[in-house]
Amino acid sequence: MEKIKNLNKFTRTNIRAYGLIILAFIVLFPLQSTGIISNSISGQLVPICTYIVMAISLNLTVGFLGELSLGHAGFMSVGAFTGVITAICLQEVIPSAALRLLIAIIAGGIAAGVAGFLIGIPVLRLRGDYLAIVTLAFGEIIKNIINCLYVGVDSNGLHMSMTNAEALGMINGKLIINGPQGAVGITKIASFTAGILLILFALFIILNLVNSKSGRAVTAIRDNRIAAESVGISVTRYKLTAFIISAVLAGMAGALYAMNFSTIAAKKFDFNTSILILVFVVLGGMGNIVGSIVATALLYILPELLREYADYRMLIYAIVLILVMLLTNSEKAKQMRERFVYKWKKRLRKNNDQQEGLKNG
Amino acid sequence: MLRVDNINVYYGQIHALKDISLEVQEHEIVALIGANGAGKSTTLRTISGLLRSKTGSISFLNEDISRTEAYKLVSKGMAHVPEGRRIFLQMTVLENLEMGAYVNSTNIKEDIADVFDRFPRLKHRRNQIAGTLSGGEQQMLAIGRALMSHPKLLMLDEPSMGLSPILVQQIFDIIKELHAAGTTILLVEQNAEMALQVADRAYVLESGRIKLTGTGSELAQSDEIKKAYLGG
Known part of the structure; x- marks a missing residue:
């Protein structure tokens, strides 16, 4: 009996999450392909998808593992540039854009996973504020390394340099990453469908992990580290696993994101981006996957919708943020909401009873 | 079952445990008693792998565990109920x-x-x-x-902390029941009176050293213990 109840709770979340994404696709895809929604919004669809993946992957670290990471955009960056290099190198070899995109996304995920592993080893020894600061530092390090990275490809293969484009020593080669200007000459192969598929993949990974025995171990570590260790959970192993999975998904999102533009620079993935993703997660609710999806979609589209009020756009955005935080998290607001819901339910019941009474009488 | 030989534990510069050696036989209740800061919990945490000793060795069921990680000890049959x-x-x-x-x-x-x-x-x-x-x-x-x-060995760290006298009595009744059912118990307690009532043997710690050792009833009657821990 108990098991069934638990299962229902999990399946309900799963159905809600998958359903929301599939519904969004069914509604938006025809609108986009027939050109009913405006170009500016239509152009935002892939970025929204990638940010949703960013938010749910960060939710794994922040919400379920309980560690504040401020360098999530760093993993996105690693994934983005690895993805771009892979896609450009394979341009001639693989003609199918969809297959190339898939390989680029996988490559981005693997590279970000390796970065997550290397960064995770020192970082996860820390806790709380210290961990947050160090992840922030690593995010900036990644940004600065890519900022002075030059990568090119010619008939001899890949060339890499940290000084300038000439130092690559290519003959008739193609420059892929041009230092501070970032990656240039990307063929835009990302599509809304790919974005939706990536979200579904990320949801599949995260929801299955969270509801598994390993997921329980991760939440147990968040709840009480010493107790977790005393029941036989390897704290280091599970922390690192969760951190790497989160990084891999961020890298995949980054690769998809980059493939939606013709050029992309490292400074796009700075501290502000990490914070933006964190805002989505906190606003949607820590450990609440569906919340992350909704919050990302709404907050990402809001500045676009407010474009006509150009001068007040960011002001309104900020006020909305503050109001939502207050309404969802202040004790008084919660009580008010509960009272309201209670009254409303009572009135509904009364009406029902009256109608029943009329019928019976 | 459990054998601790000459362990020395440091918190940075502070020498918290000085040459602690103790032993727990199968089916025993062994108590570690002592004042605040004497090193009781530190000893327990070192045994369960949360802290490391600089010297000496710890063996459990004839296996050296002084370098084993805490989470691995659970499957070896050791359970630690941490303080608080x-x-x-x-x-x-x-x-x-x-x-x-x-x-x-x-x-x-x-x-x-x-x-x-x-x-x-x-x-x-x-x-x-x-x-x-x-x-x-x-x-x-x-x-x-x-x-x-x-667990084959159950280690309890201050189970009576912050509980009312009735609940303390209940917890100690449970400890006795568990012991009767065959579990070996290593108990850390500030409440020396209760601990000595149930313990087969006990070690008294003072500033990181073992000061006295003996059977529960011996220690309960010792003048030194009475003065220091049992209120006269």
């Missing part, structure tokens, strides 16, 4: 017990039923969030969770 009721506050009582079976998940249902038989109060509250339990119930849950791994 470290339970998973945001999980339900039932989920807490399930976590206790993390390394040994055969017969979870029967094991949970056994724990509920021993602690009927937990049964009534099985779907309640653990953070809302009273102090005594939380301590019972922490012990119950440790029992889920079928």
